[in-house]
Amino acid sequence: MSDAGESTYRTRPLTEETWPDFAGLVEANNGVWGGGWCMGFHPEGVGSGHTAAGNRDAKQAHVRRGTVHQVLVYDGDDCVGWCQYGSPAELPNIKNPRAYEAELDELPDWRIGCLFTGRGHQRQGVARSAVTAALAAIEDAGGGLVEAYPEQVEGREPQRGSYLHTGPESLFEELGFERDRRIAKWRWVMRRRVASGGCRDSST
Numbered sequence: 001m002s003d004a005g006e007s008t009y010r011t012r013p014l015t016e017e018t019w020p021d022f023a024g025l026v027e028a029n030n031g032v033w034g035g036g037w038c039m040g041f042h043p044e045g046v047g048s049g050h051t052a053a054g055n056r057d058a059k060q061a062h063v064r065r066g067t068v069h070q071v072l073v074y075d076g077d078d079c080v081g082w083c084q085y086g087s088p089a090e091l092p093n094i095k096n097p098r099a100y101e102a103e104l105d106e107l108p109d110w111r112i113g114c115l116f117t118g119r120g121h122q123r124q125g126v127a128r129s130a131v132t133a134a135l136a137a138i139e140d141a142g143g144g145l146v147e148a149y150p151e152q153v154e155g156r157e158p159q160r161g162s163y164l165h166t167g168p169e170s171l172f173e174e175l176g177f178e179r180d181r182r183i184a185k186w187r188w189v190m191r192r193r194v195a196s197g198g199c200r201d202s203s204t
Contacts, residue, residue, distance in 0.1 A: 014070035083130030084113035109144025
């Protein structure tokens with residue numbers, strides 16, 4: 001268990017022990033994005049042919065096998081959000097794959113997948129705490145090239161719904177990520193190199 005940045009939030013990894021906290025947050029938010037259970041980046045994916053119950057079972061199976069990396073954020077005893085991350089093998093599914101692969105020069109060591117903040121906790125630093133803790137965990141695991149796929153907010157009309165499930169570009173920019181290339185009108189590949197242990201190099 002660790003502090004995340006300078007906030008009062010605590011963070012813990014998603015494990016069998018913390019599964020009930022994660023599941024409670026998902027269930028309190030209608031399954032999250034139509035019952036996806038944060039499975040969109042995993043090999044199984046979501047969408048046609050998948051059900052909320054099946055997604056739940058698949059996510060829990062990943063937790064049991066240890067094939068998921070996810071930071072849970074707590075406000076007191078309540079789980080209020082998360083940041084998913086993992087290797088490209090763990091998280092092979094990203095949006096706009098053709099555009100992504102067209103100019104791919106190096107696969108990342110780590111991908112940051114979906115971010116989620118529960119109702120009533122938006123705009124209170126949950127996502128920042130989650131990503132900060134994920135980067136610290138990546139550093140502890142040996143570091144490497146980290147990619148995120150956030151949505152551009154600047155110059156765009158305010159949006160509603162789940163479009164920010166990969167986070168806003170501004171958050172990653174503040175945490176040292178730099179634009180690598182555009183893969184959709186409002187979506188970017190952003191990169192940051194994280195060193196093992198000591199200082200982090202944000203160059204691409």
